[in-house]
Amino acid sequence: xxxxxxxxxxxxxxxxxxxxxxxxxxxxxxxxxxxxxxxxxxxxxxxxxxxxxxxxxxxxxxxxxxxxxxxxxxxxxxxxxxxxxxxxxxxxxxxxxxxxxxxxxxxxxxxxxxxxxxxxxxxxxxxxxxxxxxxxxxxxxxxxxxxxxxxxxxxxxxxxxxxxxxxxxxxxxxxxxxxxxxxxxxxxxxxxxxxxxxxxxxx
Numbered sequence: 677x678x679x680x681x682x683x684x685x686x687x688x689x690x691x692x693x694x695x696x697x698x699x700x701x702x703x704x705x706x707x708x709x710x711x712x713x714x715x716x717x718x719x720x721x722x723x724x725x726x727x728x729x730x731x732x733x734x735x736x737x738x739x740x741x742x743x744x745x746x747x748x749x750x751x752x753x754x755x756x757x758x759x760x761x762x763x764x765x766x767x768x769x770x771x772x773x774x775x776x777x778x779x780x781x782x783x784x785x786x787x788x789x790x791x792x793x794x795x796x797x798x799x800x801x802x803x804x805x806x807x808x809x810x811x812x813x814x815x816x817x818x819x820x821x822x823x824x825x826x827x828x829x830x831x832x833x834x835x836x837x838x839x840x841x842x843x844x845x846x847x848x849x850x851x852x853x854x855x856x857x858x859x860x861x862x863x864x865x866x867x868x869x870x871x872x873x874x875x876x877x878x879x
Contacts (some may be wrong), residue, residue, distance in 0.1 A: 687791050690792065691791060693849055694765060700764040703801055710803070717827055721825075722807030723809040728808060729806050729807055732804075733751075751806075753804045754804070754810070754811060755771070756769070756802070756833065757775045757801065758801040758803075761795070761797060765847060767785050768848065769853070805833055808830060809828055817830075820865070825869035835854050
């Protein structure tokens, strides 16, 4: 696993992923692929005994991302998102409210796209998950501390979604953004959360 802080290595890895001869799935199929993963999540005990639920919210027609962002911040739950390139690759699987289409070199996702001579696809898949621990300002409370298992926290669910997509053969250009934990630690914690299931047999 590369160092997440090594930007050049992450851009190089994105170039390798883009060059792979993989048939890309459309957004509808990716949503369908996510359903078993999210249903399994909902079978677990949520934070403080809550029931975990999910939905796929979408902005209204002509609704700006800024307005949609404000609306989602008022919802009960944590928001996850999947953004795409103009050629159909997933650029990033992320969490929170920092989604959008920046074209500034201070943003890694844009630097990846620019290095591949690609643009943003302006459609995003959003996933709202309730029943996990609420995250406060500046991402406080996103981690596993204080949770019964890793899928009660936003960082855990973000990694769960990203890793599930990779295991289904869906490439992600910014392959390391969602990797919030060391792979050995994550695998151990996921096994404890899902003792009768593995990510390979969720489909």
